[in-house]
Amino acid sequence: MSDEYAKTLNYLNSLYSYERDAARQSPPEFHLDSITELLAKIGNPHKSYKVIHIAGTKGKGSTAIFLSNILRKAGFKVGTYMSPHIIDVRERICINCEQVSESDLTRAVNVIKDVIGPRPKEFATFFEVLTAAAFWLFGDLDVDFAVVEAGLGGKYDATNVVESDIAIITKIGLDHTERLGNTKVKIATDKSHIIKRNSIVISASQEDDVIAVVRDFSKKADAQLFVFGSDFNAEIIGSSLHGTRFRLRYNDEWLDIELSVSGRFQVENASLAAFAALKLGIKPEFIRAGLFDSLTPARFQLVSYSPVIVLDSAHNEPSAKALAMELANYNLTPAILVVGINRPKDYKPIISAWLPISSYIIFTGTSSLREYEPRLLADFAKESGFDKVFVVDNPFEAFSNAKDLSGDEKPIVVAGSMYLVGEILKGIGIKSVKLRR
Incomplete structure (x- = not known):
């Protein structure tokens, strides 16, 4: 580890982190003011590439990995932003499904740090700084697509400054109830704020009252909604500890897919990614190759x-x-x-x-x-x-x-x-x- 990278980590760890600090220190009020100001001062890099935004309670990280690998196999340069990390903070920011280098993360964080300047540390949280750094780095490295996983909820999540072409809503359940509400409907309402006007919305199968929320948000945004289980579906052909084979059905067509990761639950996540890729015009052979190539650490x-x-x-x-x-x-x-x-x-x-x-x-x-x-x-x-x-x-x-x-x-x-x-x-x-x- 270089001295410069060590300084970068020390700086990031000096900032408020909801993941680390929420149990012992009241979190700041959630809003988009700081992240909006930061990005404006560096030229709004998040507007220079296409964005797929993913929110949900379960499966959003896996879905992000699956879709990123599909786009990579299709020949696009893809940035992926996810949280939290498992071992190294650089896992949160990936280019073509590989974590960024220490020097690239240091460069990106220093850009944001310079913009913040003498403001108090309370101005921006760990997640806001890292989100801004990721968006800047994606622009600096000239990605074609950014696959962005929301951190907490949707409405006031720092990632929700993007104007996404596609919004993916994975399975919604009870989590972070102290911030998002104590019912699935309230949580769905918060997460559905990632839906943008005239976009495409792809949802996992949900309980009736949850999908009603997603449908209402989509309608108000003039967005096209596609729901797993009705507009497209999947049939598991075989599953073992070495992987899963399934058939994706859509528009009276089908696509045989093999995953190299275990877990039947991954079929729906992979289907969301595959259907998003189809909507982007990605050819089936790249969808198959990307999904087979995907690894989902810490998920079964x-x-x-x-x-x-x-x-x-x-x-x-x-x-x-x-x-x-x-x-x-x-x-x-x-x-x-x-x-x-x-x-x-x-x-x-x-x-x-x-x-x-x-x-x-x-x-x-x-x-x-x-x-x-x-x-x-x-x-x-x-x-x-x-x-x-x-x-x-x-x-x-x-x-x-x-x-x-x-x-x-x-x-x-x-x-x-x-x-x-x-x-x-x-x-x-x-x-x-x-x-x-």
């Missing part, structure tokens, strides 16, 4: 087959239930779970979702300032009917204990937090994540 990520070890960042009720369902689908139950959860997540439904698929559950820290005390989680698990409950404060020690309990036979699952998954990946010698084969 297999790092071993003997024993089976799955790393999954499932950190809300919908993703916890999806993980439990996938483990059952692949006959990976009962499993040994290593779990760490961060505030302010509602840990009760997350843990409860894993009761049917658990043999042992080990609660540990997440190396985050927002982590729930593992003993608090363990107490709830015992009250909920879990039989074999342990607490091991050190994440990698907890993982080692799980391997001892497995005896190379019982499946091991690490879940509950992106931070925890990152710690385990580093512990087994993986220093960076990959989004492409």
Whole structure:
């Protein structure tokens, strides 16, 4: 790590981060004033390329990766902006599905830092600075497309300054209720603010009251809405721990697709990306190639087959239930779970979702300032009917204990937090994540 890059990280870490600080420090009021001013002062680079904007509760990161790889295979230069990161902050800003260099991130952050100048640190948050840096870097490196994942919600998310050609709404469920509202309709309302006038909107299958919100926003914006399950669909042909094959159906046509990543839940995410690509005029062969080439770290990520070890960042009720369902689908139950959860997540439904698929559950820290005390989680698990409950404060020690309990036979699952998954990946010698084969 160069001295200049170390200074960049120190600067970023000095700023308020909702991901890191929300549990111990009241977040600033969310608005778009700071990001709008920052971008205006550097020439509004986000207006120099086409944008696909993605919001949702579950699946938006995977969808962004799938679509970015499709565009890359089609010959376009594509920037991808995602959050949070697993190991390295540079994962958040990718060019052609590879994280940017230390020097490029340093250049971009320095541009934004110079614009902020002597203003107090409260002027812009970690996420706002990094968003502005990403948009500047995409312009500087002359990308054709930017695939942009919203960070939190939609309406006042810093990414919502873009005028997207396509908005993708992935599965919506209960998460970040303290900021977005305590019902799915309220959350859908916030996220639907990414829909722009005369754009294309592509939605995952949703509950009736949720899709009604998305439909209403689309109508008011004169946007064309396409919904998975009605306007296009997918049929799973085969699925194993080595990948999934499915058939995408659209406009009385079909397209056979193979994913090299596990998880039946990824079929809908991949279908959203594929349908967006079709709307952009991308040829089917590039869609197939891009999807097959895609890797989705920390999303049902297999790092071993003997024993089976799955790393999954499932950190809300919908993703916890999806993980439990996938483990059952692949006959990976009962499993040994290593779990760490961060505030302010509602840990009760997350843990409860894993009761049917658990043999042992080990609660540990997440190396985050927002982590729930593992003993608090363990107490709830015992009250909920879990039989074999342990607490091991050190994440990698907890993982080692799980391997001892497995005896190379019982499946091991690490879940509950992106931070925890990152710690385990580093512990087994993986220093960076990959989004492409």
